Amino acid sequence: MQSLQGKKAILTGGAQGLGLALVNGLCKNGVEVCIIDYSDQVHTTVKDLENIGYKASAVQADLSQLKNIPEVFNLALQNLNGEVDILVNNAGIHKPMPATELPIAEFQKIIDVNVTAIFELSRLSYAEMKKKGRGKIVNIASVLSVQGGYNASAYSASKGAVAQLTKSLSNEWAKDGVNVNAIAPGYYTTALNQFIFEDPERSRSLLDRIPAGRFGDPEELAGALLFLSSDQSNYVNGILLPVDGGFLGR
Structure with a gap:
């Protein structure tokens, strides 16, 4: 997209999987x-990107360490020469297990990474974007924002919060030219979903519900991000855009 040429983005959780796509x-x-x-892996990923002529850099950091997020953001901003046009909050963690067995510390860590880190990075990015009167914040939610x-x-719970946070921030920041939106991926062939693929019964039940009849390829998610990051979405605020093969429409 022509309007993306020369833009600068911070993207979390981009070393592999959906994030790398x-x-x-x-x-x-x-x-x-x-x-x-x-x-x-993030350093190897950046080297690979640079080897094919892309402009990329890395900040290795654990976003569950909330107190460090301002410093992490500033390092990323320095790598981009003090500018950010696009923030993609993609990093997320999951620990699939029955609620009765999930330690409360694990529950809190998931909330910290999947929600609180997004909140803080969004606020920090907004402060920079407001100076220019424009910017795009795209949160990666999930079909489990609804299901x-x-x-x-x-x-x-965390992905439901991401959908609602997206709406709230868009209500506050749209007037300043900062668009906040979210994408809801369905089930993709990534390491995060490996436990599903290893369970034939679970896989079959999901495929039976997906009208497309297959799991998504990570590359198929990028189009939605490009739209929400570009000038073509300047009047789009607070949406949750499913890219799920029709899962939520079933």
């Missing part, structure tokens, strides 16, 4: 991306 989508369209990720899921009490 989103990074590739942005880079292919001329966006310089700083990836925030807790994994050592309850199974053995996913903390994850579904």
Whole structure:
């Protein structure tokens, strides 16, 4: 998209999986991306991106350490020469298990990474975007923002919160030219969903509900992000855009 050429983005959780597919989508369209990720893999990912001519950098950080987020954000901003046009809050964690067995500390960590870190990074990015009178914040929610899921009490609670936070922030910041929206991915072939693929009964039940009849490829998520990051979405505020093969419409 022409309007993305030369833009600068911060994307969390982009070392692999869906996040890496989103990074590739942005880079292919001329966006310089700083990836925030807790994994050592982020440095290899950035080298691979640079080797094919993309502009990318990395900040390795654990977003569950909430007190460090302002410093982490400032490091990412420095990597982008003090500018951010797009924030993609993609990082998320999940611990699939029955609610009765989930330790409260694990529940809280999921909320911290999946919700509180998004809140703080969004506020920090908004402060920079407001100076220019424009910006795009895209939160990666989930079909479990709407559905309850199974053995996913903390994850579904966190993703429901992401959908509502998106609406609230859009209500406050749209007047300043900052669009806040969310994408709700369905079930994709990523490591995060490996436990589903290893359960034939669970996989079959999901595929039976997906009108497309298959799980998504990570690259298929990028189009929604490109739209919500571009000038074509300047009048789009507070939406939850499903990219799920029709799962939520079933």
